[in-house]
Amino acid sequence: MKFLANLLDKARPTFQKGGSLSALKPLFDAIDAFMFNPLTQSKLAPHARDPLDVKRYMSMVIIALIPCTMASFYFFGWRMLPMIMVSYMAGGAVEVAFAVIRKEEINEGFLVTGLLFPLILPPGLPLWMVAVGVMFGVLVGKEIFGGTGRNLFNPALVGRCFLLLSYGGEMGGAWIEPGGGWFGRLGQYAETSVDAVSQATPLYDAAAEIPKFAPLSDLFYGNVLGCAGETSALALILGGVLLLIFGVASWRTVIPLLVGFGVMTVVLVGGDMQLVVWHYLAGGLLLGAFFMATDPVSSPMTNGGKFVYGALIGIATALIRLKTPLFEGMMFAILTGNMFAPIIDEVFIAMHVRGLRNEK
């Protein structure tokens, strides 16, 4: 490993100020930081620091995403690999371009966006659409606001929203029949033109005039049509619980979200508990609840605000699903929640300040 360190050391001057490739310094720094921990030292008190850094923080999300990524490979085949690669490359290009223009570091946050994005797309979507979507998401959802930490909306969802509105027909017709058996579609590369079907997803069937409900077990294991990462509730719960244990996703968002959704669903469909459970497992609810709504940057920063935000998303999801023609509502609900997050924060910060009023 000494060899790698030496190699990086040797290449460093080329990318420093005055070097021939100094414009690409952010890229070099990103690779450098990916390989080795930095030697940067604290200048001021406190002199020692906690081992947690943003890289680790984000890699926890990636680890939690592994189960549903695996599930997407199992159900929809090797096509996921180019989708993930395209997403990383296209989004990464925008990220690098902005880092170079701004002379800032490349942020680790993109590693999460780049993986999450293909998981919330129909698995049969043409690759160029994946690229367009992720570029739009990173550009408009993140970089325009000033990069990671300053974005209002979840970049992956902005990209998906753009795709859905732009290419609704393709988005609605690029499902792939999930594979079954021991190996699923693991041995296959699904061809978009051959395997893509414009059949209805479970939620659409349920919203039809004569509702048809996919069996609960299929929803639980993920053997249904849907976005690549959202079908398998089992994998999502596994990853989500992991994320809650790591403390990266805040339970203050997830639990009110799930409770709010449940209460609203009961109100709208009546007390059929099996149906309520069905709605929990169907569609993108769990993926959104565990991985999207909990994005700390675009959710409120106050603890009380997170409760309200979570509940708002849960209720909005149920309302959109059951009371509008858009039978799947997680994306719009979270984007709406993102929009309200700063206002919710304002209220809770004011309350917080009020609570501190008597402290002198």
Place this chain on the structure above:
Amino acid sequence: MKPRGGYNVNLIGGPSGVVEKLSPPEKLCIPLHSRHLKFSELRVADGDSVSSGQTLAVDPEAFSVPLLAPCGGTAGLSRLDGHIVIENLNCPPDPAPDPELPTHVPYDSGQAAEKRRKLLELGAWQFVSNARTHQVADPDGTPSAVIVSTVHLEPFVARGSAICTGSINELVRGLEHLQSLLEYQAIHLVLPNVKLELAQDIQKTIRGHAWLKLSEVPLQMRYPFDNQTLLARHLGLFTEGDETVWFIPAAGVIAFDRALTLNRPCTSRIISLAGPVVKDPLHLEVPVGYPIDKIIAGRLTQDDNVRVVNGGILTGTQITEDQAGIDTECSGLTVLETPTVREMFGWLRLGCDRRSFSKCFTSTLKKAFGENLSTSLRGERRPCVACGQCVTVCPAGIMPNAIHKYLFSDELEQAQRLRTDLCAECGLCSYICPSKIDLYDELVRAKVRIAEELGPPAEEPEEQAAQENQEEDVA
């Protein structure tokens, strides 16, 4: 106010309870300023010969707190920048304590003024600080309450237990002297867990002296609950906003006793020498001005790539080349390694050996253990991702991340509204920040700026009126 937030940074290299007395050095380098004191008014000339206990300089801004010579010798002013160097030392050893000394001193509040003056002259007053500002308290002032703390929670400064052990009598006598400086105000004695041996000893000795107005406060042993401002708030001593609360550490009470009972100047300090690269971390009793390089020589496992910190890891200051000796406020020296080898894929490892506030490492599954910390930032500086850990850990109950956001866009009024002034300067927010933002430094600077540029916060009715005016303007 209930204690909230807080976190024990757990490291390898805590000092043992041993207190070693160092032999007199060849020369003393006494720094002319320390954290809160600046001895700008010199009382000796270059080349003067000084005697032990002579006033070398005073701080005119802090009620003329004197800087006393620990030993006799020749004073050199120009030898070292910002220091008084004393050479040709003549250090008379402390005579053995008189075994006949009574355990208790009678209560006599008639001489409060003289006693206070004496304390000031003998260098014991500098331990008394105003709990709100952390500056030396006014010797002519009247506090509304006094806090005496035997606890030091920050890693690694001299432990209260090490200072008090073997000096219980001195401590009790000092408390009684303290009582006679006051009229009726309560003294809050902060003890660690009351079941500890030390605490029980103190209680035993105090018991039966009903005239000592004392309330014992068992303290939750989590950093930074020993912080003087937080303690005062926790005890409910700040209600009006303009009370003066005195804070005296255990070492200060013992110094009171030394000055008033034995009539001797207080010029030596018990400091800790600890940290991951110290061979045998321990406590040292050293005179002020003891050269730092002499103290650490031979006591470290490595001589290069180390950082010596004056004070604890969280709030101490790095000792740079322009400080050569122990200053009058020093409570410990912490030595940390400055790493030179980069760890490969460090962020991918399971992390059994790194203790973190977060739950992102497998070490969460282990019981609490000390970690071999260094000065590394352990990550890159990134924009705030609003993870909220600083809010969880903040003992003052403020929101460092929200304040950071406002300071980033230079909205000082908003930072003031979010009560930046409550910051207790414990440094925990900086410690746990995954984005490696220097929140501690930012908050401290913001506090100063707010006090200078904005003054005290507007009263609430005015604030509302101002808001209404604004709304009208908009409409």
Place this chain on the structure above:
Amino acid sequence: MANSPAPIGGCGSGICCGKGKETFKAGVWVTNPIAIQILGICSALAVTTTLMNSLVMSIALTFVCVGSNLFVSLLRDVTPRRVRMIAEVAIIATFVIIFDLLLKAFYFEMSEQLGPYVGLIITNCIVMGRAEAFALQNPPVVSMLDGFANGIGYTIVLCSVGFFRELLGAGQLFGYTIMETVANKGWYPQNVVMILAPGAFITLGFLIALYNYMSGANDPDKETSP
């Protein structure tokens, strides 16, 4: 909305009367009504689905702006201050309705597509703003020029938005196919969002960003929005 005159760079005090070139430049570029003053956004978003619509809408606005500026300026000395707003609205409304009627009679299909937006020019802040901020203080010819310049400024932005929306949304320009869409067995997949309202927001946002970049409007001491 109506009483935000935003006379940035305008000639409120009449200093630059007679300096037609500067008035023109101010209207078209320096204080562009949409890109800088962010006025008249509603119509800019609603009608720009095709380039043709944008063009007709721009012509309507320019026509109204020139006409109303002329008459407001002519009447500026005889109009009592108390009723000047009502007088302005009356003049503007007259021009708008005339244009709307003409459109309905001779370009019926265009009128159908523009819907109520031609009528809504009455409440367009640009027209009202120019009448209030410029024509009331300046002689008729310069006022007409100002109205024309602002109309051109509006046209530039509106047509740019319309250009991108029609091209990306339908693969067409002025109704002529540039890129054959997939639906018509071509190669270009239609970008539907460009036809929808969000597309207008996105395009306008990017255009304003581009404008700010070109005019260096990111200087913190330069006010960019009223």
Place this chain on the structure above:
Amino acid sequence: MKSNLYTIVYAALLALVCATALTAVNALTKEAYDDNLAAKKDRNIMTVLGISFDANASAKEIVKIREQKVKEDTDRAALYGARHVYFSDHPEHGRLWAITFEGDGMWKPIEGLLCLKADLKTIYRVTFYKQEETPGLGAKIAKAPFQNGFRGKSIYDSSGKPGILIKRAGTNHQSNEIDAITGASITSGKVKDMLNKLINKIAKAKTAGKLPGVPDGQ
């Protein structure tokens, strides 16, 4: 500050001038506008009835052609619960019936014309003259590919039950099944519903017996 009287007189004069100008323009353009409105409706009717006309004809001519070639049947309209029923005789297909229908779309109401052949079973054409569906998705109902899918289909299924079905494109269709628009399942469903509502009424009227004054099954 000018006097109140001056203000009132000024306002009155200004209002008078403006009103006069508007009245004048309105008077000049009213006829053309009304013609345009009528022509728009008539174009749709003639298109759906398969009557060819000069696309560049003026509004007046269009109205004239329509009045010559198309008749309206108010009794039948009352029977079907439709707003209008038009008919004309096609040289090839005989008498064609164009019946208006309306219903809720995804966003806004949809209105259209269903044109049936003389047997009142086979669909000749369908058109939607008022719709504001999602552009590129639901709005495709106004486009030829979708409307052409209706041509020649029956409004009864093989067992004689009235109603049409809109099915995913590419599958083998029965005589009453029409290709849906990919991705616009909601609009397709709504269109199916509003058409079936009308079809049911037509079927009911047919089984109920002869229509007054109109020869059945011509």
